[in-house]
Amino acid sequence: MKLVGDFYAYLWPGVNMQEMMKYGNNCNSYVVANTLPGNKHVLVDPGQVVNETKQRCLDRLIAEMKKDNLKIEDVGLIINTHAHPDHYGASETIRKMSGCQVAIGKEENEFLKLAGGEMRQALKSMGFEMPEINPDFYLSEGELRLNQNLVAKIFLIPGHSDGHIGIYWPKEKIFMGGDLVFFGSTGRVDIPGGSAELLKKSIEQIAKLDIEYLCTGHQYGSPGIIKGKEQIKQNFEIIRRSIFPYL
Ligand SMILES: [Zn+2]
Numbered sequence: 227m228k229l230v231g232d233f234y235a236y237l238w239p240g241v242n243m244q245e246m247m248k249y250g251n252n253c254n255s256y257v258v259a260n261t262l263p264g265n266k267h268v269l270v271d272p273g274q275v276v277n278e279t280k281q282r283c284l285d286r287l288i289a290e291m292k293k294d295n296l297k298i299e300d301v302g303l304i305i306n307t308h309a310h311p312d313h314y315g316a317s318e319t320i321r322k323m324s325g326c327q328v329a330i331g332k333e334e335n336e337f338l339k340l341a342g343g344e345m346r347q348a349l350k351s352m353g354f355e356m357p358e359i360n361p362d363f364y365l366s367e368g369e370l371r372l373n374q375n376l377v378a379k380i381f382l383i384p385g386h387s388d389g390h391i392g393i394y395w396p397k398e399k400i401f402m403g404g405d406l407v408f409f410g411s412t413g414r415v416d417i418p419g420g421s422a423e424l425l426k427k428s429i430e431q432i433a434k435l436d437i438e439y440l441c442t443g444h445q446y447g448s449p450g451i452i453k454g455k456e457q458i459k460q461n462f463e464i465i466r467r468s469i470f471p472y473l
Contacts, residue, residue, distance in 0.1 A: 228294060229439060229451070230398055232259045236290045238273065238283070240445040250279030253313045253443045254450045255287055256402050258395075259296055261372050266302025266326075268372060270393060270402050271443060274315035278353050284316045301326045303372075305365065307404025308387040309334050309345075310417070311354045313443065318358050332364035333382060334389025337419050341388075345418045352417075365391055383432060385425025386413030392432060399438035406432060407440070409448035409461060412469050422473035433462040 229235045234257040239249040258268040275284045288298045301324045306314040309330060317328045338345070346356050367382040370393075379394040386405040390413075393402045405413030407429060415422045440452040440461070452458050 227290075229256075229400070229441075232261060233257070233395070233398060233400060233439075234259060234291070234294055234296065235441060235451060236287055237445055237450040240447065241449070242447060246447060248279070249281055250277045251312050251444075252277050252281070252283040253404075254441065254445065256441055257291065257296060257301075258372070258376075259294075261376050262302040263373075264302070266300055267296060268303045268305060269301045269320070269326075270305045271307055271313045271404060272304055272316040272320055274312055275319050275357075277312070284319060287316075299324045304328045305391075305393060306330045306334075306359070306361075307392065307402065307443065308390040309338050309356075309359065310387065310405070311349065311356050313404060314359055315357050318360065327362040328359065329363050329365050330359065330361045331380075331382065331389040331391040332366045333384070334387060334391070335361060335364050337388035341418055348418050367391075381428075381432065383428035384419075385415060385421055385423075385428045387417065388419035388421075390428075392428075394435060394437075399436055400441060401432065401435060401437045401439070402441045403432065404443045406442075407461070407465055408442045408444055408446050409450075409452060410464050410468070411446065412465055412473070413443070415473060426470055426473060429462065429465065433459075 236255040238252040239245040252273045253271045256270040273283045304317050365380045370378045381392040383392045440458045
């Protein structure tokens with residue numbers, strides 16, 4: 227579904243309990259269309275190929291993109307907000323379909339090298355396998371120029387994972403935050419690499435940005451995209467009041 231301008235959102239079903247039970251876990255995916263040379267697309271967080279409830283997540287993403295006349299073969303770059311399988315899982319499969327490049331945060335990659343085994347074990351105990359990921363390059367905090375007119379700002383926002391990144395698009399005031407915050411809640415901090423203290427700091431850093439569209443990584447029984455400055459401000463305030471004391 228079109229969000230604004232060249233931005234498209236593909237929200238994994240889960241706005242109510244019934245949907246959450248039926249569809250299981252997968253992340254929301256976002257596309258910035260026709261922005262790379264050759265009119266290729268940027269795909270943020272592709273999600274999984276198949277999830278724990280045997281939903282064919284990637285097939286669904288491909289079908290939803292098709293409705294917007296976007297082809298998976300035209301993806302030129304995948305940016306993963308973090309290295310949890312429900313976000314990056316389909317990266318290598320999409321690379322085979324499109325020849326795209328795959329990127330992940332520099333710090334996230336370093337954490338994976340150091341503690342990937344521990345994370346793999348922890349995720350396995352939660353029912354998640356970690357598919358392969360071979361990034362072509364690593365993103366650091368700062369500007370990422372995609373074409374002459376389009377610059378994204380990469381923020382390092384650790385807490386849910388050690389090297390989690392968020393992507394800010396200043397012109398449209400869009401923030402793609404992965405598992406930093408959701409509607410009325412935050413990403414969990416109990417997976418290896420997680421830190422409640424860092425998550426709070428990252429949230430406060432992002433709360434200062436001028437955001438009109440807060441694109442979250444999951445719906446979790448509520449809207450996956452929080453629209454409007456005032457709503458977004460209130461969402462941060464609710465998180466501060468009702469979640470921070472328990473983190
Ligand atoms: Zn995650």
